[in-house]
Amino acid sequence: MENYQTIFQSSSSSSHLSLLNTLNSQAQTQRQDHNKSNGYSRITSMEIPGSSISGVTQSNSLTGVETEVKIGKKRGEKISRKPRYAFQTRTQVDILDDGYRWRKYGQKAVKNNKFPSYYRCTYQGCTVKKQVQRLSNDEGMVVTTYEGTHSHPIEKSTDNFEHILSQMQIYPSI
DNA sequence: CGGATTTGACCGGCGC
């Protein structure tokens, strides 16, 4: 976990998928190191200087956390854990388009937070889920949690987001 | 017309 910046710079042609895959790999690596039991382990922190996202006026700071979700409800099934990556983004727009097609399937009120929105990837066979929460503390703070990994190419051409990713800087630990 | 979004209800799990 030393060369975060290098990894991101090398993902110039593969776009957003590379970002998530990169985080995926690093998350797994760190998971072995820390092996947190509380379920949340901070893996990366990103900061985006004032960018060109429509609606964003100030700097964005992304914080990625990886979570292990164990599903042991079924019978003798193997221990399946779903990777979850949470990004804390300081922006005014709730929906950060990462290039995939998302379909909202639920919205429920939570005590400490605002109304979290639940999204699912509409690609056939893709069970990746995304949860967007808005912190009541900071209106501009949005927590996006990705659950699962995409196994298909990106449909949309979000040059905007990609541009931001290129400017993204990750610090080893904050 | 098709697809995405919305909102309410339902279900399951956890806590007390």
Added chain:
DNA sequence: GCGCCGGTCAAATCCG
């Protein structure tokens, strides 16, 4: 055992 909270589903609606 009951109640509460969170999460998901599903039908209706709206938009493009």
